[in-house]
Every structure is written in structure tokens, then in C-alpha cells.
Amino acid sequence: MLEAFIEQLQEVETFEGLNALVVGLRDGLNVEHIVYHSVNASGGQYAALTYDDSWVNRYIEQDYARVDPVVQACFRRFHPIDWKQLDWSGKAQRSFLGEAIDSGVGNQGFSLPIRGPSGQFALFSISDRMTDEKWARFTQENVQNLLLVSHYINQKALEIERGTDHAQLVSLSPRETDALTMLAMGYSRAKAAEALSISEHTLRVYIESARFKLAALNTTHAVARALASGLLVV
Known part of the structure; x- marks a missing residue:
């Protein structure tokens, strides 16, 4: 099924065609x-999805992205996320989850964060009403294909939006790369400076220089953009 989907994806030229292919993928899975x-980096958004329009409109009207644990987790993580492993204990989160289930989203979910060129961010999610046991088996058996599919879809969306999925890469100096790499590995600024045998002030200069080059809003954003652009090896 994966090979056939990729072949069909190559023929898609519009967002409408991409959405139709996502519907077909839903049925196939x-x-x-x-x-x-x-x-994208300027805040422009695009979605290909199979939710009912009423739920999509409700989600946008209520700005549920502010309280949705899935969205928040995908912004902070790089690995696949099972929805039931997230914190739904807050009142707003529990209310949101109940409404989502009532709207047919499903009690099970699995999301894959995607970070593309020039600060682009995307997420790919599947959801269903399977039992915990069946869902665990399904995700375990399909995670590799889902990872590939999510990135192929993201690549195609970028091609449709920009005419290409390529973006001009920023060039960081070796010291700027070292500084961001240390932060990406979880080092504190003090530990990173010590490991690089430089002062914290000098480290801050390298970080700020890299942040400027990457057009990042803050240090965390700079690390994410550098990772997405393949400038760091962690």
C-alpha cells in the first residue's frame, strides 16, 4: 500500500488533490x-484532513490549539506521540477531549511532529476508536510506514505551496554550530560553555549570532530550526 500511495502522491498537483489522497489513505488504513x-515560518497554515467540518470550525472558533495537549506536545518534541501518554488532567483539557470524542475524533490518537525547511512545522495524526490493545498493536506495526508517509505528504505540500521543497540553507560558523549542538543535547549554558572551554558571555554571543542567522524568535526556536535544516548532528 505504501508504494501505491507514494506513486499516487507524485501525481498530485493541488491541495484539493492532496486532501483527496489523505481521505483515501484513511480508508486504506x-x-x-x-x-x-x-x-510555515510566516504563520500561513494548510490542512488536509478527514474531520467533519463542524468539528474543524468549532476547533478554530474556540482556538483549541491553546489547550490541545497534542499540539503543545508536538511543538516540544521530535518523536511520535501517543495521545494517551499526554497529560489530560486539566479541566480545559478534559473538556476539550470529551468534546473531541463526541465529535467523532476517536479515543485513540497518534501524532508525528514534522519540522521542515525555513522554520516550517507540521504534524501528522491518525485517530480511531480501537481498544487500547488493538491500538498498541496497530501503531507498533505501522509506525515506520506512517513516518515515511507523513514526510512524503509534507514534501508534497511544500512543493504545491512553493513550487519546490528545497530552501536556501543558512550557514553557521563552527562555533555557532557547537553552541547550538550543546543546547540541543540538553546542556545548560554553563555546562555548554565549560565543555567548549569558553565563557558564558562568549557562548551567548555565538547563540545570538546563530539565532539572528536563523531568523529565530528565541534560542529554542533557533535550535529547532537548525535541527530541521540538518545543520546539527545530535
């Missing part, structure tokens, strides 16, 4: 829903 949602 026999799950309730699939969502691909992309946000």
Missing part, C-alpha cells in the same frame, strides 16, 4: 481520521 496540518 481503516482508521477513523487522518490529519496533516502545516504552519
